[in-house]
Every structure is written in structure tokens, then in C-alpha cells.
Amino acid sequence: MLPIHFLPATTAGAPGITMQSKNTAPQRLTWDEDDESRSARWRSESGNPPPKRVVIxxxxxxxxxxxxxxxxxxAILWRGDFQNARQLLQAMARRIDDKPRKAKKKPATxxxxxxxxxxHRLAQSQRARTLAMLVLPLDEHYAIPLRRAPNVQQACEEAYGPPSDEASVVSLREVLGLVGAHEWRKKGVEIGAVGGRIHPYYGVFSPVRGEYIDLVANQPLPAKQLAFDIGTGTGVLAAVLARRGVERIVATDVDARALDCARENIGRLGLDRQVEIVEADMFPEGxxxxxxxxxxxxPARPSAAIEHAIYDPDSRMLRGFLDGLAAHLTPGGEGWLILSDFAEHLGLRTRAQLQEWIDKAGLKVDGRIDIKPHHPRATDKSDPLHAARSAEVTSLWRLVAA
Known part of the structure; x- marks a missing residue:
């Protein structure tokens, strides 16, 4: 997000798992302008409430x-030039990012x-809330009625759905995120293991971290008749299994965007006959x-709906997978759990705790392969979480019924 680059829904975290669906009534932003009271629909994919105070x-x-x-x-409802608003947002971001450097004292330890x-999470949350205060109008067709404004209608339709004939207000930061997500969706991400590109939707984690894909692409398969892919997201792991010759894959997710995204990617790759995309909370039948x-x-609470791709409160999805796995494996079958140990290096979970959950689920570890992440943040010493990131290992745990 520095001069400002955005990934769809995604920051670093667990690829292939998407945010949860939201069913909230539209909120409205109200303000006074030209001696009259006005209002418009408030849009915030991060779930921020409409600001109570607004200036023009x-x-x-x-x-x-x-x-x-x-x-x-x-909130600052912008009525000037769009490109000037972008420059203003960048200047505001610099003021936030330079602030720690001006601190007089460093902690003793x-x-x-x-x-x-x-x-770090608190600082990121405060940064996001502050920058979200610069907001833009959208007309009923998702056009920005400002000078030198880009055409963002398709990007908005991809995220928000068809226009609702209602004007709205949205943060400039979110608009730039929509545009960035649209470009990722249009361009796609080249994935060698699927022999083509994966096109992520807004709100669905992009498979930009390739190490977990390499693990699934290289681990010997226990069988080729059938596989389940739980929390498929973009469908990338289902596609990897299909390319490896698995005859039938049932891929599940609960998020509408993820389901549409996976179906489109599987269709683009010509894998429709092998891969079935199913709406299900965790496991399909059988x-x-x-x-x-x-x-x-x-295992931490997301501060916005879009962060469900990264944070799993109380490890609910991880534990749900472990607890239900034995009942969904055929005799001699394997469960492949792809998991980073980043949480362990942060002190959020211990290896002993993970092993205890595996044991209680009636499972045992039949093998594990590890790989070091090769994303840029793993070597960025200016990152406040560098020590944990540099030690991180991503593993494929082979689990079988005990």
C-alpha cells in the first residue's frame, strides 16, 4: 500500500480461504452541504461504520x-480533482509512516x-481507519463525478454487484483496492503447477505465495480416484490435484465470491469434468x-471481514478440519493439512497444542514435508515481525486415522 498497491482481499496469510459472507443492511452517511442535509449509501468492505462527522x-x-x-x-468528502485526492492520501500515509521515527525514546527492552x-496489528488498524476518512462520491452507476477520475465501474461491479440506482460514498483507499483487485483478476497469476493462470476475485485470496502450491504439487498422492479440497478459495489446489491426474475433486467453500471465482478458474483451465465446486461449510458428504x-x-480475531482469509479466531477452522477429518477419510486415506508455523513464532499457538488437537481428533501424523517461504517480507528487516517471518516454515502434514 505504499504509493498505493493493493492485493485483492489479501494481505499475507492463508491462501485459498476466503472471508465470510456478510448479510448486513446498507448503512448511510449523512452530511450538510450547501445549506442542506444530504445522505448516500455508505460502502465499506472492511465493515467500518459511517463517520459521524463530515467536512467537504x-x-x-x-x-x-x-x-x-x-x-x-x-470524514473528508472530496469534491476536488481525483488525482489531487490520490496525492493527498499518499501525503497522509507518509505522515502516519514517519511518525514512529520521530519518537524520542525507544523501549528499554x-x-x-x-x-x-x-x-503491529493495532498500528495497522489505526492506519487503515485514518486513511479511510478520505472518501469519494459514487453515482448510481458507480461513476466517480470528479475531475480526472478513472473509470471504476467494472471494478465496482465485480466487488459490489450490479448498480442499484443509488448514489453512494466510499473511501478512496477502498476504491484503489477495487481497482487493484480488478487488475489482478484481469491479469491473473501464473501458476506452473496448473499450466495456466489463476484469476482471483476481489475478496478471494490471491495465490501469490507459491510455496504451499509446491507442497501439494510434489507430495506423492495416496490415490487418484477422489479428493476433497476444503475451503477452495480461487480453486488453485483443486486445479493442482486435477493436473496431477486425480479423477474427481469436490471443492468446497462458503463464500459466494469464492465459489464464483473457483468455478470460473476451473472452467478457464478446462477442468470442469474433474472438479465440482460445492457450497458447504467444511466437508462435503461422503x-x-x-x-x-x-x-x-x-489464531486471532479479524478486525475486518476481509481478514477472514488470514485470521482464524480460536483456530476454529483448523480445529474443525481436524475434528471432522477422520469421519471423511476412506480406510487408508490421508488428510493433507497445509499450515505455516508463523503463529508459533509469534507465540499465538504452540506445536504441542497443535499435536494435542491432532491426537484428540483420533489422528496421527504419518509424515510432514516443510518448505521455507520465499516471499519478499521474509527478508525485510524493517518489518516489525521480521524475526518471526524469517523463521517461518510452511508444512504439509500427512494425517491418517489413528
Missing amino acids: GHDQMTADIAYRLACEGT APSPIDAFNL RAPLVICNPPWL
């Missing part, structure tokens, strides 16, 4: 004033990994000789 922003507004207003929780994680799952890796 114009091209003469300075970054210092905008930053102060945003820190106070006052380094924070523990879990404290560093909590402080048993299979191979069941794979790549749950969110961090």
Missing part, C-alpha cells in the same frame, strides 16, 4: 489539515513476539482417500 474536501486542503481531521475521526504482533485443507494460519 477541496483542492486547496493541505495534507496537515486532512491528516488532523482524519485522526479526529472526521524489545517487545515479546506476541506483543510485537499485537502492536469420504475420500485424500482430503486437503489450507486454513487461515493465525
Whole structure:
């Protein structure tokens, strides 16, 4: 997000698992302008409530004033030039990012990994809330009625659905995220193991971290008749299994965007006859000789709906997969759990705790293969979580009924 680049739904975390569906009534933003009271539908994919205070922003507004207003929780409804708004947002982001460097004192001792994680999340949440205070109007057709505004209608339709003939207001930061997600969806991500590109939808984690795909692509298959892919997301792991010759794969998810995304990707790759995409909470009916799952890796509460791809409160999905696995394996079948140990390095979960859950589920570990992540953040020493990221290992755990 620095001059500002966005991934669809996604930050770092557990690819293949998507955010949960939301069924909330539309909220409205109200403000006074030109001596009259106005209102419009409030849009926020992060689940932020509409700000209570609103001022009108114009091209003469300075970054210092905008930053102060945003820190106070006052929204700035922009009426000036779109490109000037982008520059203003970047200037506000610089003020946030430069602030720690001006601190007079450093703590006497380094924070523990879990404290560093909590402080980092708090800082990221505060940063996101502050930058979300710069908001834009959208007309009833998703056009931005500002000078030099780009055409964002298709990006909005992909995220929000067809226009509803109702004007709305959305943060500039979210609009840039929609545009970035649209470009990812259009371009796709080249995945060698599927022999083509995976096109992620907005809100569905993009498979930009390839190590977990390599694990599934290289592990010997226990059988080729049938496999279940739990929490399929973009459908990338189902596609990997199909390319490896698995005759039938049932891939599940609960998120509507993920289901549509997976179906489109499987169709693009010509794998419709092998892969069936099913709406299900965790497991489909029946048993299979191979069941794979790549749950969110961090047992913490998401601060926004879109973060369900990363955070699994109380490890609910991980434990749900483990608890239900034995009942969905055929005799001699294997469950493949793809999991990073990042949470262990942060002090959020221990290896002993994971082993205890495996034992209680009536499972045993029949093998494990590990791989080191090769994403840029693993070597970024300026990252506050660098120590944990540099030690991270992603594993494929082969689980069988005890």
C-alpha cells in the first residue's frame, strides 16, 4: 500500500480461504452541504461504520489539515480533482509512516513476539481507519463525478454487484483496492503447477505465495480416484490435484465470491469434468482417500471481514478440519493439512497444542514435508515481525486415522 498497491482481499496469510459472507443492511452517511442535509449509501468492505462527522474536501486542503481531521475521526468528502485526492492520501500515509521515527525514546527492552504482533496489528488498524476518512462520491452507476477520475465501474461491479440506482460514498483507499483487485483478476497469476493462470476475485485470496502450491504439487498422492479440497478459495489446489491426474475433486467453500471465482478458474483451465465446486461449510458428504485443507494460519480475531482469509479466531477452522477429518477419510486415506508455523513464532499457538488437537481428533501424523517461504517480507528487516517471518516454515502434514 505504499504509493498505493493493493492485493485483492489479501494481505499475507492463508491462501485459498476466503472471508465470510456478510448479510448486513446498507448503512448511510449523512452530511450538510450547501445549506442542506444530504445522505448516500455508505460502502465499506472492511465493515467500518459511517463517520459521524463530515467536512467537504477541496483542492486547496493541505495534507496537515486532512491528516488532523482524519485522526479526529472526521470524514473528508472530496469534491476536488481525483488525482489531487490520490496525492493527498499518499501525503497522509507518509505522515502516519514517519511518525514512529520521530519518537524520542525507544523501549528499554524489545517487545515479546506476541506483543510485537499485537502492536503491529493495532498500528495497522489505526492506519487503515485514518486513511479511510478520505472518501469519494459514487453515482448510481458507480461513476466517480470528479475531475480526472478513472473509470471504476467494472471494478465496482465485480466487488459490489450490479448498480442499484443509488448514489453512494466510499473511501478512496477502498476504491484503489477495487481497482487493484480488478487488475489482478484481469491479469491473473501464473501458476506452473496448473499450466495456466489463476484469476482471483476481489475478496478471494490471491495465490501469490507459491510455496504451499509446491507442497501439494510434489507430495506423492495416496490415490487418484477422489479428493476433497476444503475451503477452495480461487480453486488453485483443486486445479493442482486435477493436473496431477486425480479423477474427481469436490471443492468446497462458503463464500459466494469464492465459489464464483473457483468455478470460473476451473472452467478457464478446462477442468470442469474433474472438479465440482460445492457450497458447504467444511466437508462435503461422503469420504475420500485424500482430503486437503489450507486454513487461515493465525489464531486471532479479524478486525475486518476481509481478514477472514488470514485470521482464524480460536483456530476454529483448523480445529474443525481436524475434528471432522477422520469421519471423511476412506480406510487408508490421508488428510493433507497445509499450515505455516508463523503463529508459533509469534507465540499465538504452540506445536504441542497443535499435536494435542491432532491426537484428540483420533489422528496421527504419518509424515510432514516443510518448505521455507520465499516471499519478499521474509527478508525485510524493517518489518516489525521480521524475526518471526524469517523463521517461518510452511508444512504439509500427512494425517491418517489413528
